[in-house]
Amino acid sequence: MLQRRRFKQQLTLQDRLAAWSKQVEEEAAKFPPGPERDALIKKARQADIANHLDDWAKSPGLQPPK
Secondary structure: OOOOOOOOOOOOHHHHHHHHHHHHHHHHHHOOOOHHHHHHHHHHHHHHHHHHHHHHHHOOOOOOOO
């Protein structure tokens, strides 16, 4: 049976999403306006939204359903 290789992440998910989003935005700035640039901006926006959702899910103000 094959063993799955485990990898311990050095950075948190939030840090990795923020860094990746910034990198994609910088890459998008190099493209002229068009579908490629729009796709990169959309991916960066989705990473930002995922980061905000993670913040929201971990916030102490959330209450369990009753």
